[in-house]
Amino acid sequence: MTALAALQTVTAQVDAFNAHDLEAFVATYADDAVVTGVADAPLVGREAIRAFYAGRLDNPLLSCSIDATALFGDRWVVARENVVNDGVSTETIATFDVHGGLIRRASMLKA
Structure with missing residues (x-):
């Protein structure tokens, strides 16, 4: 796995x-x-992630763009994201730990 492969996973997400x-x-x-x-408690596992995002991704006014990235080692991606929800923009710093083409850990820090 390379840093660029990790970035490709984050881009696909x-x-x-x-x-x-x-x-x-x-x-x-x-x-x-x-x-x-993203929630009061960590989301652990795909089912928890699916449950949390199911209603959110139904919202056609929700989007995310990545303004900048930094790659660390062969698996870490740090992204400055702009999340827009119903016309309200929130700047977010997101870190992703990618192993074997899958995100193992993600942490979001909202401005």
């Missing part, structure tokens, strides 16, 4: 998010992935 394709979005995560910073 954002593309699925913007396409509002829940199954493609969830498929970018490992079975035991952990996502923090």
